[in-house]
Amino acid sequence: MTAPSKEALVRSVAEVVIAHADELTGLDQAIGDGDHGINLKRGFEAVLASLPESRDKSWPDLLKAIGMTLVMKVGGASGPLVGTFFLGLGKALPEVPTRQDLVAACARAVDGVKARGKSEFGQKTMIDVLVPVQAGLASGAGGAALKRIADEAAEATVPLRATRGRASFLGDRSIGHMDPGARSTALMIAAAADVLEPGS
Numbered sequence: 001m002t003a004p005s006k007e008a009l010v011r012s013v014a015e016v017v018i019a020h021a022d023e024l025t026g027l028d029q030a031i032g033d034g035d036h037g038i039n040l041k042r043g044f045e046a047v048l049a050s051l052p053e054s055r056d057k058s059w060p061d062l063l064k065a066i067g068m069t070l071v072m073k074v075g076g077a078s079g080p081l082v083g084t085f086f087l088g089l090g091k092a093l094p095e096v097p098t099r100q101d102l103v104a105a106c107a108r109a110v111d112g113v114k115a116r117g118k119s120e121f122g123q124k125t126m127i128d129v130l131v132p133v134q135a136g137l138a139s140g141a142g143g144a145a146l147k148r149i150a151d152e153a154a155e156a157t158v159p160l161r162a163t164r165g166r167a168s169f170l171g172d173r174s175i176g177h178m179d180p181g182a183r184s185t186a187l188m189i190a191a192a193a194d195v196l197e198p199g200s
Contacts, residue, residue: 003055004055006055006059006062007051007052009195010047010048010055010062010066011048012191012192012194012195013188013192014045014047015048016190016191017044017187017188018041018044018045018048020037020183020184020187021038021041022037023037023183024037024040024180025038025180027177027179027180030177031166031173032165032166032167032180033166035076036180036181036184037180039074039075040074043069043070043073043074043078043082043083044070046069047066050065058095059093060090060091060093063089063093064086064091065090066083066086066090067084067085067086067087067088067089067090068087070083070086071083071087077165077166078181080116081113081116081117081126081181082184084112084113084116085109085113085130086109087109088109088112088113089105089106089108091108092104092105092109093105102137103138106130106133106134106137107134107138109130110127113127113130114127117164117165118164119164119165122160123162123164123165123168124157124160124162124165124167125164125179125181126182126184126185128153128154128156128157128160128179128182129150129153129182129185129186130185131153132149132153133146133149133153133189142197143193143194143197144193144197146193147189147190147193147194150186150190151190153186154179154182154183154185154186157178157179158176158177159175160174160175161174162174162179165181
């Protein structure tokens with residue numbers, strides 16, 4: 001991808017999170033600290049501010065720079081977890097990645113998030129979206145299918161009882177609410193798919 005294409009992809013992901021900050025904060029007010037949207041917005045605003053200088057980097061270096069920015073700028077658990085995902089992609093991808101490279105890099109990045117958050121699938125976290133999306137990517141799913149998988153996976157967190165993160169303190173009261181991390185992850189995946197596969 002050219003530098004403008006990279007910039008368009010990163011900008012799309014950042015802008016969708018910023019645009020949905022209030023929604024994400026509302027979801028987090030129900031079962032968390034109430035700052036998920038606010039924190040992610042701050043982090044991705046910092047990503048956008050550095051984008052004119054960073055867009056000329058290779059994919060690995062650009063993704064690692066995004067990951068470090070999110071780790072440093074985003075408060076709470078979101079920064080380390082979302083940042084770890086981008087860092088994992090950056091460390092695993094070659095400079096000119098193929099789809100198979102992306103599949104492998106995503107698997108490594110998801111494993112990194114699991115390790116960082118000490119979480120697994122089914123615990124009402126962003127992992128509940130990342131795992132099925134990675135599986136879809138590995139099976140050859142296109143942009144539209146990946147968006148559907150991400151949306152359905154985020155929706156599937158609603159009836160779950162949280163067993164990891166701040167929401168786990170609520171016990172059964174966490175049931176009936178979408179996990180904010182799952183929602184923000186689904187939004188980012190949809191934004192990336194729209195740029196990589198226009199019209200998907």
